[in-house]
Amino acid sequence: IKSLSLLIDSVHCVELTQPGSMVVRPGQSLTIDCKVSYSVTSYWSAWIRQPAGKALEWIGYISSGGGTGYSDKLKSKFSISRDTGTNTITLRGQNLQTEDTAVYYCAGDTQ
Numbered sequence: 001i002k003s004l005s006l007l008i009d010s011v012h013c014v015e016l017t018q019p020g021s022m023v024v025r026p027g028q029s030l031t032i033d034c035k036v037s038y039s040v041t042s043y044w045s046a047w048i049r050q051p052a053g054k055a056l057e058w059i060g061y062i063s064s065g066g067g068t069g070y071s072d073k074l075k076s077k078f079s080i081s082r083d084t085g086t087n088t089i090t091l092r093g094q095n096l097q098t099e100d101t102a103v104y105y106c107a108g109d110t111q
Helices: none
Strands: 004-010 021-024 030-036 044-050 057-062 068-070 078-083 088-093 102-109
Touching (some): 021 030, 030 044, 030 102, 044 078
Parallel strands (some): 004 102
Antiparallel strands (some): 004 021, 044 057, 057 068, 078 088
């Protein structure tokens, strides 16, 4: 059975906590939560990924007001939401394939 491996990491501008790794079979969905140390209603957050040996690829963002924006290439595959009570940013992916194998990063813009 083929599978795709997702390694999870975070950009340490501020404290962001994610699970260490996940394995998802092709066609399945995934949910990655990123707990942040800042108020999600005050700052923007983003998700980025990096396939092995390739450049970083921007997935999308969620603004302090809750608006979202996505890469044209990935907007039909991923969605980003937030929980203002727990300051958690969530990435949801659907119908993932082996080409989605990557390190997935959450990042916060606290500038």
